[in-house]
Amino acid sequence: MHERVTRLRALLRERDLPALLVSAPSNRRYLSGFRGSAGMLLVSESAAMLFTDGRYLIQSAREAPDFALSELVNPGRSLGDALAEAAGMLGLRRIGVEASNLSLAEYRRIEAALDGVELVAGEGLVERLREVKDGAEIAILRRAIAITDQAITAVLPQLRPEMSERQAAWMLEVAMRERGAEAPSFPIIVAAGPNAALPHARPGDDLLGEGLPIVIDMGARVDGYHADLTRTVTIGAPAARFREIYAIVLAAQQQALAGLRPGLACSDADALARDHITAAGYGAAFGHGLGHGVGLDIHEGPGLRRVAEGKQSPVLHAGMVTSVEPGIYLEGWGGVRIEDLALITADGAEQLSQAPKQVVTG
Ligand code: ZN
Ligand code: ZN
Numbered sequence: 060m061h062e063r064v065t066r067l068r069a070l071l072r073e074r075d076l077p078a079l080l081v082s083a084p085s086n087r088r089y090l091s092g093f094r095g096s097a098g099m100l101l102v103s104e105s106a107a108m109l110f111t112d113g114r115y116l117i118q119s120a121r122e123a124p125d126f127a128l129s130e131l132v133n134p135g136r137s138l139g140d141a142l143a144e145a146a147g148m149l150g151l152r153r154i155g156v157e158a159s160n161l162s163l164a165e166y167r168r169i170e171a172a173l174d175g176v177e178l179v180a181g182e183g184l185v186e187r188l189r190e191v192k193d194g195a196e197i198a199i200l201r202r203a204i205a206i207t208d209q210a211i212t213a214v215l216p217q218l219r220p221e222m223s224e225r226q227a228a229w230m231l232e233v234a235m236r237e238r239g240a241e242a243p244s245f246p247i248i249v250a251a252g253p254n255a256a257l258p259h260a261r262p263g264d265d266l267l268g269e270g271l272p273i274v275i276d277m278g279a280r281v282d283g284y285h286a287d288l289t290r291t292v293t294i295g296a297p298a299a300r301f302r303e304i305y306a307i308v309l310a311a312q313q314q315a316l317a318g319l320r321p322g323l324a325c326s327d328a329d330a331l332a333r334d335h336i337t338a339a340g341y342g343a344a345f346g347h348g349l350g351h352g353v354g355l356d357i358h359e360g361p362g363l364r365r366v367a368e369g370k371q372s373p374v375l376h377a378g379m380v381t382s383v384e385p386g387i388y389l390e391g392w393g394g395v396r397i398e399d400l401a402l403i404t405a406d407g408a409e410q411l412s413q414a415p416k417q418v419v420t421g
Contacts, residue, residue: 060092060125063188064107070184071104076155078103079181080142080169083160085355086185088283091123099138100126103149110141138165139172146176155181190352190360191378196284197402200353200380201411203240203281204400207288208414210234211277215420220269220294224249224262227275235279244278244285244357255291255393258347258386269295272393278357285357287382288412289398292420301395304341304387305418308395311335311385315349319375319383319401319408326372328363332385341387350382353400379403380411 067090071079081087081100091100091109095118098111109126111119112133119128129141146154154173156166158180170178192200214234218227228247235243250260252271260274267273270293278286291308293301311332318331329349336345348364361379366372375381381403386396399412 060090060123062193063090064102064125066188067102067185068104070188071102071155071181074155074181074184076179076181077153078106078146078149078151079155079184080157080161081185082157082165083185085189085283085359086157086160089185089189089355091126093119093123093126094283095119095122101142101145101154103151106145106149108145110138137168137172139168142169143172143174143176146173151176153177153179155179155184157185158182186360189354191376192354192380192402193378196354197378197380199282199284200286200400203244203279203284203286204288204411205413206235206238206240206279206281207277207286208412209238210240210279211275211288211290211414215290215292215417218267218273218292218294218420220267222267223264224251224254224267225264227267227273228262231275231277235277238279240279240281242280244280244287244353248274248276248289250274250394252393253391255395256388256390258388258394258396267294269293270297270301272297272301272395274394274396276396276398278353283355285353285355286412287353287357287384287398287400288414289384289386289396290414290416291395291397292418294420297418300392302418304389304395307336307339307341308385308387308397309416312383312397312399315383315385316399316401316408316410319381319403320406321375321377321403323375324372325361325363325375326366328375329365332383333365336385336387344387344389345385346388347386350384350398352379352381354380375403377403377405 095115249262255274276289315331350363384398388394401408
């Protein structure tokens with residue numbers, strides 16, 4: 060954790076920002092190790108403080124030993140009071156805040172308490188650090204991914220045409236939990252037939268059916284880190300159209316996985332798959348970006364997607380873990396998406412998820 064704070068301090072110096080108030084839960088956990096549901100961090104050149112309430116005194120001392128604890132008491136000692144004290148003690152005249160993770164009400168309370176301290180937007184700083192994973196994070200992600208791989212591999216042969224999407228989703232969730240997931244990374248998607256045309260469909264009472272595309276998007280969460288995997292299968296032999304579309308998506312995904320490397324612009328990574336799908340005539344049916352980073356959040360940077368004309372795309376760096384998930388969605392018919400996680404390495408990318416990409420199951 061100490062190393063992460065050191066890297067944040069370097070970024071703060073770069074931005075000429077004396078301190079950052081960290082309010083996003085994932086950022087708080089990333090920097091401090093504290094897993095509680097409430098609390099904020101203040102990181103300056105010389106101080107690392109955790110503000111939280113009485114419920115978390117024992118827990119925070121255990122989980123965030125590098126941070127000095129400042130207790131909030133309700134009523135009596137608000138975050139504003141504690142921050143004003145800290146700012147006075149540290150001589151801070153300017154503090155960055157994570158504007159997209161601070162409610163307007165909280166912001167106003169802090170502003171009112173911090174007389175003479177300027178609050179400025181310090182957006183995305185910790186998020187930027189989090190994009191490149193360290194060894195400990197990669198080890199946890201590998202565990203989450205292995206559990207996800209094992210769960211789907213175990214459940215696919217048990218699926219039957221007369222099962223509902225919701226039943227299948229529950230079987231997948233149980234299988235992940237039995238193998239050590241603390242929770243699903245997100246509500247599991249099982250979308251059969253025409254429902255598979257919706258990239259973020261919710262499982263319902265519709266039956267899996269025979270020969271229909273079934274999109275399954277799932278992931279295990281382990282120690283706060285999220286796996287993310289999509290397979291598209293059919294129960295029984297698929298129609299010729301499914302085979303055609305599946306082959307296009309798979310080839311697009313393989314081209315992207317083969318082409319990822321450090322230094323590649325994220326928009327060019329997206330194009331590795333998109334160009335293939337477009338050339339096959341389905342460009343308009345691939346309505347989302349190629350992928351996203353995963354970590355303490357299920358969706359984080361980098362975003363592998365197109366950028367507007369004239370805008371610059373971020374580039375990939377070694378240590379990033381990103382999804383690679385091209386898809387083709389056709390209203391009334393269904394869809395195909397294939398998603399794996401890849402680790403950007405020194406000279407390419409390593410595909411982390413290993414669940415087979417078989418088409419026919421059950
Ligand atoms: Zn997914
Ligand atoms: Zn994803």
